[in-house]
Amino acid sequence: MTEFITAVLTSLSSGAIYALMALAIVLVWRSTRVINFAQAGQAVLTTYIGYTVIQRTGSYWLALVVAVISGAIIGAVIDRFFMRPIFKRVKSGPIVMIAPVVATLGLLGIIQAIIGFIWGLTNQSIEAPVSTGGYKVMGKVIAFSSYNLLVLVAVAIAMLLLTILFQRTNIGLALRASAYSPEIARLSGIKVDAVRTLGWAIAGASGGLAGMLYIPGYFLYPNAMDLLLVFGFVAAVIGGLESLFGAVAGAMILGFAINFSTTYISQKLFFPTAFIVLVLVLLIKPSGLFAAKKSRGA
């Protein structure tokens, strides 16, 4: 029984972190039709910034805020000064499909190299702000701690804020309109370019939060977030790439599938499970579980 409870709780907390990364992928995909592989680099860079803040001030909470804000800034800067010029240059031909992917992959490499230049390659660690010792359930210690609870709460708050932003504000309306149909949005007076930069900024903030919540259980090094990116991407694809709700649902499905298969079948099934779940979902629905009914033109 404790095994089951542990599996459920760890599924939730790992699913929550995949969800943040999946949201970052989906937000960029909706606004720009790009799979942003550089997100792993952006998130790890903001986590390094957070790490530096902790080194200077000793406060995890300040570092968390700084990381989220700098994540947003980095995201916006990348869209405005990197992606937009590339899209201007590469406009026609089949390369359009591949160019953004290659560009973000290149950017990922550059960000990771710059981190190596500045902070070196040695593993750093970030101390968790609350206890990481597991709770006791029925006299047994389980692999779920106050820290995991904090992760869940933080992600839930982030989701709530995003939902309010998207459903209750004019900015959210503009974001949804530009994602649904950029041409019509532009005609109705929305500054589509600014809105897409905003999408990148929110995605960057989400990635920064993911990094600050993920790293305290692991080590911080330039490639620390690569796997999280892959899982976030897989979760986003399961969810249908378009839908924010789908991203969260996909991340939870992935979190539960991975934790249950590693708990009950074999520890070695960590990666294969992700692949199997993805293929099963795509065999049933080739464009994910919650894909929009109408895709935008092109």
Next chain:
Amino acid sequence: MSKQVSSKKRTLLFVAFGWVLLILGDRVGDLELYQGSFVATYALAITSIILLTGYSGQLSLGQSALMAVGAYAGALTIFNAGLHPVIGLFMAALVAGVFGLILGLIAARLSGPYLAGTTLALAISLPTLANQFPILGAEEGIVFDVGLPPARFGEDFSQYKWFFWISALASLIMVWFIANLLSTKYGRTFRALRDNPIAAELSGINVGRLKVTAFAISSGVAGLSGGLLVMLISGVSPSAFPLSLSFALLGGAVVTGLYNLKGVILGGLVLVAIPEIADSLVSRIGGSEGFITTLPGFLVSALLILAVVFTPNGPGHLIKRHHKK
């Protein structure tokens, strides 16, 4: 596109190129031969990407996984079944091709980012599967030994020259085969599919089957290059095929020009040369450990971005455009 080279002319060209390589191989040292073998191997892997992405319009991020399939198939054939290395390399291509056929059946239903995500998940999960089966040797992997060069080549015929002969010959034959394939009906239908899938379907092309075909052939080519790669590092293990290999090869393909097979050697050269350039740069200017280790990655990434921005259709395209002016 460009004027078509007749297949007889192309064959002569390949034979001549092979002859040049043969003569060149006698003139240079072991290190250059070893590097040359890597160039040939990477060029072959890049060919598989160009075939898949450039010609049939499917973006795969999991080419390293298909290389791994070929490498394991080859190693098992040689090491466990005790068959001749040539059969081993043949099996590498064949098994990876069949694997790609199955995968292609799934892939044909997927478009753009969905396919990219699936192949990415494959690239991280497949190598770890090797740990599941004892016959694949877990983390240590299994040896891939093509044996010493035959005695009739003489005493001073080094192991490295033997590597070079095998990888260069295998790559030449395979690239020749693909180049011929692309100049037939298949090449035209591939291009039609890439440029406009809907128009292609309307003009009677079976889009699904064509995508699967491209995936299978590309996988076979990738499998052969995987077999060659583990021959050069004399063993196959999960860590020989990291995700970064897939990305580096994609970079090589972009540098080569995705729509053209003519530059694959260039792509292979770039992938081999960049770590060397970074090394010599570092030894001259020095720097911290972080700087030294990350410089090659930085250079590859910068090159990727420059290639996308300045020659999105490959260097060949750039030259052609200048000619027109």
